[in-house]
Amino acid sequence: MIKVGIVGGTGYTGVELLRLLAVHPQVALQVITSRADAGTQVSQMFPSLRGHVDLAFSHPDHTHLEQCDLVFFATPNGIAMQQVRALLTAGVKVIDLAADFRLQDIASWEKWYGMTHACPDLVAEAVYGLPEMNREKIRTARLVANPGCYPTAVQLGFIPLLEAGVIGPDSLIADAKSGVSGGGRKAEMAFLFPEAADNFKAYGVAGHRHLPEIKQGLTRVAGNPVGLTFVPHLTPMIRGIHATLYGKLTDEVDLQALFERRYANEPFVDVMPAGSHPDTRSVRGANHCRIAVHRPQGGDMVVVLSVIDNLVKGAAGQAVQNMNIMFGLPEDSALNNVALLP
């Protein structure tokens, strides 16, 4: 059994990790920390876990995370980077679900996240945890930077096109829509039900922290800097991301075959039949990314539709997938449930 600790278990990615790990056959949950809620039973805060998780939140100052085999950070940005070095030194593996280790360009990270980075050398070591790109590196990584939710949906949609070099890389567009849980479990006015329900809006058009992360990933794939316009939108649903991606075709190619070939061996990327329109609920609670590729009216614009559950493939599910890879377990352990539909 793998001894697992979770730092920061009271947010949506925290409870989602618990939902998945509670039924993982190879995981022994050791400790969950929360500074604010230390002493509270986890199942009191999240009654869905009654009968499944029999732990209380621990105060982070009085826990011995170094006795774990693996620690997940489900914390706000800037926390993991303070603690990772000690854990790695103690031989503990780490998966950070926040953004601390996602951007290789430290200056860029410090600009977008508004703080000084505590351990640039570990950023250099960290592996970006998108298994569809980096599975082999993840296998041997000590420190995995789990991708953001938008970046997962957007990169998986563009990768086959950029790898094949069949779209112009200089004016990509990602028009992305997210459920409200993407904003986290924070008492912010904009996320109140009466504000967010029966409403739709864009946000962060001038610039969003996931923009440099996506550009970094797509630049690696394309081999050259890409131009990307990224517009996120807040959608009145709990979970789900739908990325609608636009690129200009520069070559004749069988798009459907290209996508099917690229993801033929990927357990969690499902290329839908030609002409499909994946809906977000088809992955609700599941770790799959479902993708469809279109070429409207046979013109030169490629339209890719890519859906994930932002809390699963976009966060906790992908983290568990990375854990499975790091520990040599079947990649779909605890991840083979069917999406909840309706």
Add this chain to the structure above:
Amino acid sequence: MIKVGIVGGTGYTGVELLRLLAVHPQVALQVITSRADAGTQVSQMFPSLRGHVDLAFSHPDHTHLEQCDLVFFATPNGIAMQQVRALLTAGVKVIDLAADFRLQDIASWEKWYGMTHACPDLVAEAVYGLPEMNREKIRTARLVANPGCYPTAVQLGFIPLLEAGVIGPDSLIADAKSGVSGGGRKAEMAFLFPEAADNFKAYGVAGHRHLPEIKQGLTRVAGNPVGLTFVPHLTPMIRGIHATLYGKLTDEVDLQALFERRYANEPFVDVMPAGSHPDTRSVRGANHCRIAVHRPQGGDMVVVLSVIDNLVKGAAGQAVQNMNIMFGLPEDSALNNVALLP
């Protein structure tokens, strides 16, 4: 492996059965019928099942259900009663998720359901599939009448009080609220998103088919005819039933202890701590019924709050629970997943 067939797999209880059975370690799904959609891949209609269910809908006239060990009927009312005798004769066990075998009083059934019953003798044999009442009978049953969704939530809330004889049985009130999936996967105007969203309404106040079913069950428990006012409401959510139950206390009793004792050994009934308010999402996708019991201001009115997922404990999950009992499997096989929260 138990060979399982499903008649009528295109409704919400059908796809929910598939979601659960697809990961059941002891089930081999043999056949799913649909008259209207014969030939269509199940996973084409329900993309959430891609990679999990590799069957096409069969035409009911060309299937050999008698080769199954167990057949679930997830059909409209009045279908199962036409086919059950032949299946039983062939040695197949049957669980009917519709209402054909729920009411022992044939005249009452014919009045509420508006048709002549095809096999009153089998009604007499059928076991009402509420494990918390009838577990031993279910174990040896050939034919199980799976309870309705409202009746499950309401009966589980009243049972401890009526068994103990501590409330007056003549003026019970069940104010029940259901998500829209309770109406089935039917293209009816009232269930359209623009009609049902951001809206709340009662319906069927004059009389609802679940009324005689609940009264029959509670009468058995109380040992005498009960008086019940049942008001169902349509709630703008996909899944979930919340029953708010009112009864007049006739005796001093420790209500919390009474409920905890009654359900101490029930794997799927969770008595919450005193003072709790269970929310429907705490059972979303799970087979649990969560219950809290209150006595406001220490008066003589007992208020019970009982929540289930109408498609799981209120339909497909309870059917799988019954199957597990009938075939001597662990009762929670395929039912131990954690509710999807948020």
Add this chain to the structure above:
Amino acid sequence: MIKVGIVGGTGYTGVELLRLLAVHPQVALQVITSRADAGTQVSQMFPSLRGHVDLAFSHPDHTHLEQCDLVFFATPNGIAMQQVRALLTAGVKVIDLAADFRLQDIASWEKWYGMTHACPDLVAEAVYGLPEMNREKIRTARLVANPGCYPTAVQLGFIPLLEAGVIGPDSLIADAKSGVSGGGRKAEMAFLFPEAADNFKAYGVAGHRHLPEIKQGLTRVAGNPVGLTFVPHLTPMIRGIHATLYGKLTDEVDLQALFERRYANEPFVDVMPAGSHPDTRSVRGANHCRIAVHRPQGGDMVVVLSVIDNLVKGAAGQAVQNMNIMFGLPEDSALNNVALLP
């Protein structure tokens, strides 16, 4: 033109007052205060008001409310009672949308609201602003206590029955369901979209502040203390209250005629035809209360269904109705719009 001021204009009742008053032909909006947002344009916070309201929020310490003819308090509880005396002295009329002047029993108020009341003598003077009960007193009132949202829906449903003395007053039940805006525009975890959407729960079963307010009103109507069990529920919709009321019939009576007669001259109470199930959206944005009365299966239980928009008839609309009465205007001024359906 009536010079109107609003204290506390940044909550949901505040913006709703603005929506209604912006098109009121006899109102000149003079001032809107907000301590936290002084200086901010109202239409910047609420873009729906762009082109309709050209005011900025004023700091309460630098406003001259005494120059208004009428001041609405759309503040948290406990604010109005600090300021009302000075305004009344200056000849300004006041409508308090909070609870400061609703309960005549000061001790009870102090217990339920957890503070010492600042002006018990003014409570004695205040008129409870339910026009269907107190229209004549409202006409000449200086100070009106605008009723709570639940109390409006519940009292309007019980009044005809209690006035006629046809139900037992000792065990009334009000099972009430509210949209999330009833919780106010406050950044609280429980009201976040991912917490409140696709979910249903009871709350405050042990005791809710609207309980003594409803009991006070019904006791006046019945002429004797009433027994009431009141269970509020949080419903995944933005606006709307649906009260389902239960009472035991003690007399034979034509219920439909009783209700129609009682409200024959009420412009904002609509008794629906026998057998109706009013839905909350039929009053979305409108000042109407729609009511239906049932007697299921001809038994002795009366079931009343009563719906309002909690922000209109349950708050700002009723306040404007009271203003219209106090200033001798047509009672439906600014209140004759049609509900937004769908």
Add this chain to the structure above:
Amino acid sequence: MIKVGIVGGTGYTGVELLRLLAVHPQVALQVITSRADAGTQVSQMFPSLRGHVDLAFSHPDHTHLEQCDLVFFATPNGIAMQQVRALLTAGVKVIDLAADFRLQDIASWEKWYGMTHACPDLVAEAVYGLPEMNREKIRTARLVANPGCYPTAVQLGFIPLLEAGVIGPDSLIADAKSGVSGGGRKAEMAFLFPEAADNFKAYGVAGHRHLPEIKQGLTRVAGNPVGLTFVPHLTPMIRGIHATLYGKLTDEVDLQALFERRYANEPFVDVMPAGSHPDTRSVRGANHCRIAVHRPQGGDMVVVLSVIDNLVKGAAGQAVQNMNIMFGLPEDSALNNVALLP
């Protein structure tokens, strides 16, 4: 008073026309037809209209529409074209809210709508009812083709850019999101609450009927054929369209000033301050289009955000605006209400 008739009053655009016209000071509603519901009181089908509309649906074969001054067609496509000639001949003006007169290219219309056009000559006469483009022609029109919902939001967003010639017209992108009422009041499976709630999906990527309408409009504005990729999405909200528009800047220009100048005198187009993100609820129930223009990171991509209520500015409200223009009334008669927020 203008005598008004409505053909096909049982859909969402029909009831929305009634909501607006019921309070229009210059309109006398004469007749509302419905083949299926003839004889039914309008307010029985739509209780929100109780007390406002005292008419029953008439059978279309027994009505005298020629006695009206104006007839609105709120019918499915292909109905108006059968009846318009007779009405025009009788001196009645007509506004068609369906698509019969929107496309000047008859062959294209017949291809996209799958039927033969009944009166191509009247198409040539019809004025496309987008007041921001055609106000003067509308003033004297006998027959107005009311624009589609998507086309209204998309064209208003692109017009300033194309008129000024500052974006490349050959690869425009319109990523549009619509509430479910855009699908009409039809009992279709995809629009059921359990299908559409908590879900998001694209549809019609291969081709949507609004594509040729938008291209026709933008081609007129640009003076040359435009290239447009149009991807509509179904969003879990009742009302509202959010169009996110992308174009490549070919010239340096002050975008904010350009938009403000273009719409300075438009009563129903509101250019938001620079940096804004309009939300759909800011126009819920109102006839406004709110627009914001962005240039992310100062690059060469222009992003326009354009929101309307699909049933108001996208249908019934724009139709009333056109009526007001045709009859010389104040353009905002019956259209000056404030959006319902929250």
